[in-house]
Amino acid sequence: MHAFDVLGDPVRRRILELLAAGEQSSGEVTATIRAEFGISQPAVSQHLRVLRESGFTTVRAEGARRLYAVDAAPLKEVDAWLERFRGFWNQRLDALGTELARGKRARRARDQQTTTQHDQTTDPHHPTESSDD
Amino acid sequence: MHAFDVLGDPVRRRILELLAAGEQSSGEVTATIRAEFGISQPAVSQHLRVLRESGFTTVRAEGARRLYAVDAAPLKEVDAWLERFRGFWNQRLDALGTELARGKRARRARDQQTTTQHDQTTDPHHPTESSDD
């Protein structure tokens, strides 16, 4: 299972959030998740399994308890993928001046000739940057 | 659909990678994705719809063409979620945890060969997503 698939589930994201605060036993995690999501113990256990098998957590035994902790490796991978997009929001807010003043005029001119389109049920027409005056 | 669910699909991740290089028409994206994943035009169009409706892209019309571009907002959101885990790899681990966690990881890596380091997001091949259990 790919890292992003693992993070696609809200229960698993929440479990990771809980573990981010520090190591916790399966039982402790289960209690919180049950309260918050209303799902069964096996359901939580299955999510813990996914997290464990995909490398998001480490586990150690303490008697009958299983203590889970975050293993950052896959998260790091996710972060690395995001890396290439980081410029998109650092630029928007910061280096906006340069990029904007230069290339946007021409672009906006093209934008404006946008005519009425296909029947777009979900309004895909969302101006990228409308306020550059 | 939550941002992480959107990114859970390898085709959508690939589309975003393509758009990261700059605005592209639906047709251009479709050609590349069809070549790399072997799926139909409607399939790609449906992925574009998901990206559009969940805010990952903007679209503008140029004649009959639809030009897609990355909208970083949801990616930023994802990045913000990751924020709380950043300490796990930027800083030193807990004095207590380091040795232990390292040992566990090594053991687990031997026992089950997990291919967590692979970035299959850019893998230009068929969507055989789950090679892991």
Place this chain on the structure above:
DNA sequence: ACCTCGTATAAGAATTGACTTATATAAGTG
């Protein structure tokens, strides 16, 4: 040994998601 607690697994039902083919609609071209 027996019982209970903590946790995991098994098996199956319900849901969701991603594809397919067929078709619709707007725009461009003769």
Place this chain on the structure above:
DNA sequence: CACTTATATAAGTCAATTCTTATACGAGGT
């Protein structure tokens, strides 16, 4: 207008995911 190109939507199928209940199993206590 008729035809083609670019893209989107509809409807249905199939597979993967996520639950559920029932059960297994190791660890500790009595």
